[in-house]
Amino acid sequence: MDFSIDSEQEALQGAVRGLITKAYDSSETRREVVKAEPGYGEGTWRKLAEMGILGLPFDEKLGGMGAGPVEVSLVAEELGRVLAPEPFVESVVLAGGLIAAAADEAQAAELLTPLAEGASLPILAWFEAGRRWDATPAAVTAASSGDAWTLSGVKEPVPWGASADVLIVSAATEAGTGLFLVSADADGLERGGYTTHDGLRAARVSFDGTPATPLGDVSADQSALLGRALDAARIAYAHEAVGAMETALQTTVGYLKTRKQFGVTLNSFQALTFRAADMYTALELARSTAAWATMVLDAATEGAEVDVTAAASQAALQISRAGRHLGQEAIQLHGGIGVTAEYSVGHYTSRLTAIEHLIGDGAYHRARLAAAVSDHEVLDPIG
Amino acid sequence: MRLQLSPEDEKFAAELREFFTTQIPEEIRETVRARRELSKEQMVESQRILNDAGLAVPHWPAEWGGKDWTQLQRHLWHEEMALACVPAPLTFNTNMVGPVIAAFGSQEQKERFLPATASLDIWWSQGFSEPDAGSDLASLRTVAVRDGDEYVVNGQKTWTTLGQYGDWIFTLVRTDPEAPKKQQGISFLLIDMTTPGLTVRPIELLDGGHEVNEVFFENVRVPAENLVGEENKGWTYAKFLLGNERTGIASVGATKRNLATVKEHAIALGLLEDPAYAGRIADLENELLALELTALRVAGNSADGKPDPASSILKLQGSVLQQAVTELAVDVAGPASISSGAGDDSTVPEWARLATPTYLNYRKTSIYGGSNEVQRTIIAGTILGL
CATH class of the missing domain: 1.20.140.10 (Butyryl-CoA Dehydrogenase, subunit A, domain 3)
Structure with a gap:
């Protein structure tokens, strides 16, 4: 077992630390950023994209850096050090990680390339009222008619749910758990965003016969x-x-x-x-x-x-x-x-x-x- | 960062496991497994077998039997030894006086003492604490006065573990009562325990056992050649020694094995059907995991003659977990835990009879080797700069 990081990982750590400590040079700066919408620094997010951080774990073919969990952990630790509000874990690690695992090639390119470029913010909606950390969806259900799918029900809290341009939603299907993509401008989608106690953002996201696209193979339990x-x-x-x-x-x-x-x-x-x-x-x-x-x-x-x-x-x-x-x-x-x-x-x-x-x-x-x-x-x- | 062992380290661990489980007599390992007291003969036999195979002092300098292993390999050695219920080599010899002599002793001292220390032909006792010098060790009052080619030693040491078996004792003695700081007037002296004027008196502990002793020195004449390093530099050597001691004191492997045994008893009693009990064990396993990983991560060994202050974490948390596992054993035993004096005709199994004496005995772990309060002082002062 080896806990040491190599020189490339050290360089990554140093670069991220440089960027993020400059962006959040004091807790006052952080307070100002989280007070204004969207609750994180859009300029900082762009710089993270330019540095390749938003595509860190994704395939190089998709505009990513093909890095692994160790590199991801170094970035997360740097962000935590200054309480940087940027949704790296929520969007790149969680939503991005799920897309990378579930999507077919075309979907992966369509979703992950813009994420890596900082042009898209995909967010996973999985918490439901009264369900705590049980990941089996119950409140949001999926219905199909031919190839067309719709979702109904409520997800809350959804971290950064009102900021996302695309939501990945877990919903109950006949097979069990299905994963769906919902565009921010979809019919029947309502989002009520609010500030969380840590200064960040979350939302109530409700679906009412809202059109959705399967992420990967929803005929199976995902x-x-x-x-x-x-x-x-x-x-x-x-x-x-x-x-x-x-x-x-x-x-x-x-x-x-x-x-x-x-x-x-x-x-x-x-x-x-x-x-x-x-x-x-x-x-x-x-x-x-x-x-x-x-x-x-x-x-x-x-x-x-x-x-x-x-x-x-x-x-x-x-x-x-x-x-x-x-x-x-x-x-x-x-x-x-x-x-x-x-x-x-x-x-x-x-x-x-x-x-x-x-x-x-x-x-x-x-x-x-x-x-x-x-x-x-x-x-x-x-x- | 990498999780898996390299193929070489895999092979290394497998070979050690094979050795420990086949070469150390089963009777000795069973004694350790059941937490019964080992006899002196058993400890000597076990250490000789290890030493003959080059496995007693791998952390010593190579010319004195050390192995130049990586820190991970040392960890694997400790771990496999503990899991196989092999008694660890006598810590006074291998972790305390041996490294001090190897680092600071004269060539004559090294040749005279190190081989016999590794093989346990000399059984060393520790003469540090005194009735009025516990955590404040530097206030010790046992004096050594130079008289020609000899020192004349007078005073008293206490808490001398297994001193009843000791052939030699390594001591901290005051050689300069006038030194401006009390730490500056202390020397590190090796004393033959058969010297006239030296007496050992047992102290009975809470569990009824005879584990520690008082050692009295009355005009004990010690050849000056038995001084280690320089006169009045003993405090430096003692700090080096205590840094080494704290590393071994984490006892991760032994605690894991003991927890596994208690868990077996808990399962047999149906206790794990209670989620609170299962949770308590999960918590302990998780804390042990964190400690083991930390032992692997920090360089917990003395470097350049100075103890790594991070070794204080290992001592602190290691003792807390050793105690927590003995406490769990008492709780799992339930009312049977009072039957410590029952014989083999009892319906109470041996492990339950031993549970409370062990629990009481293990209160020592947060006291010896620098109490946990001393460790917190080191962490706050040396690491955090408070």
């Missing part, structure tokens, strides 16, 4: 494709969370060194420095698990027989614990300023909370792992 795409996105989100946790810790450590009370800096108090030490330990344990899950996913894409679902849950469970721990302590160790909108650190807690509830919380992933706990004697990370 739940496995959806599940894999969600697991790959969970792993990318875990890296975004690691980046965010790292900054939350750095900010907190900086504050402890400079803020004075009782005539001394806060780092004079062991009650506080020990808590910072525990935050560091939690972060490093989470970082290791996230990196390992990426290696598992990478091995799977190369055809190795590894359990990506378990690895995604293992990373998500670790991120859930560490994210809550670091997010809560970062605020507490700052005191009152930590809960203000003006100061950065609370926004990290907010985003970490959102990430956890997008990927499935600790209880959800613990249950997924607990169901398989008797299947092995010991966990062997090398496989």
